[in-house]
Ligand SMILES: O=c1ccn([C@H]2C[C@H](O)[C@@H](CO)O2)c(=O)[nH]1
């Protein structure tokens with residue numbers, strides 16, 4: 001069977017690429033304080049992949065998570081429509097989700113995100129932002145009656 005048949009629309013390949021970009025981003029993490037590297041990679045609606053890592057600061061509260069670093073980069077590069085994000089850290093024995101702040105920041109750009117929680121070996125669990133942040137506050141809630 002040809003690869004085109006195995007991977008209709010190239011989708012599984014795109015997930016593999018997303019997962020591998022988030023693992024690569026984790027290797028770039030600047031985390032001298034926590035020594036807890038995190039990587040994220042966002043798939044845009046037009047098929048681009050933008051990655052991010054956590055960037056810590058000596059003033060600890062100024063640390064920016066990997067997911068939010070990726071969002072900031074994506075917006076600067078002109079993207080505001082997203083379909084999926086892969087996130088990873090160094091934990092091997094369970095799937096770890098984004099922190100609450102990152103869930104809220106993702107929600108700013110819609111609730112319709114697929115989220116791939118990725119282990120260091122590249123295996124992943126597919127979930128969604130709606131599942132991770134039910135009953136969310138979103139931009140629509142700012143609309144006055
Ligand atoms: O969703 C999360 C949660 C934590 N971290 C980072 C922040 C900090 O540098 C380190 C430990 O909390 O992990 C992320 O990048 N993303």
Ligand SMILES: [Zn+2]
Pocket residue numbers: 065066067068098099100101102103
């Ligand atoms: Zn976070």
